Amino acid sequence: MEDFFEIAGNKYRSRLIVGTGKYKNFEETRRAIEVSGAEIVTVAVRRVNITDPNKENLLDYLDPKKFTILPNTAGCYNAEDAVRTCRLAREAGVGKLVKLEVIGDDKTLFPDVPATIEAAKILVKEGFVVLPYINDDPITAKRLEEIGCAAVMPLAAPIGSGLGIRNPYNIRIILEQAKVPVIVDAGVGTASDAAMAMELGCHGVLMNTAIASAKDPILMAEAMRLGIEAGRKAYLAGRIPKKLYATASSPLEGVLS
């Protein structure tokens, strides 16, 4: 069965979006991404170290012709910096897709919602395809969709926490309302968390730490790919309703007496 993840008119086979941070080296990054099956990868924009002549670059390991590069605005604490970062990213020539995150506090890394909305308005007007990182808040999701964001990306739990989906009910409300893809972004810890997101009906899951900081990142990348696939298939198959009491699986007729 053909089942594509569609974002801004582009079709992808994989519903897993992976980050490229925290790996031991670029080679491990490349291998983990390959095994994960992800077709969209996030990157950050940072100053070049001008005193270090070793100029190996992440894009030497991730062919932008093969992967959709999704630059983020991580580390930005106001709308102006986030917009500036997106403009720089676009100039790199990898497309108009941006992961907008405006951080409100460095302990929780929760988003600054008013600043995210402010930045999203500017970026949408400038023709960016904006994927905003937000709280698991249906109202924020609605506002950002109204502004013209191409998807909404509620967190499962704080970035890098590995707590999994803490409020599946809010995610369900967001899903019920949204006409754009809903991507769970941040807080996933293990494959069952990714599967749960898919079983809820989410369109995709974005993760970084859960893979990169696992003891064996390559094996975890595979586990995540399978978790996403299993969860998606279970969602499409339609699970049975939960019941309090048993229903026998074997026929009641013909039992020996």
Place this chain on the structure above:
Amino acid sequence: MKLKINGEEREIADGLTLAALLEDLKIRPARVVIEHNREIVAREAYGVTRLAEGDTLEIVHFVGGG
């Protein structure tokens, strides 16, 4: 002349173009994006962008991130 590159004061030769500076720093133009006095410079314009005393440059690239 003195420039501020990525937040650091640097002494470079007078009248250098952006393209020549990148060559001096051994930075591949294809992998970076540059702001010159807060304005993004198109890659095709590196060769004709002349630097001046007191200019500010931000040279950025993509790194691993989530």
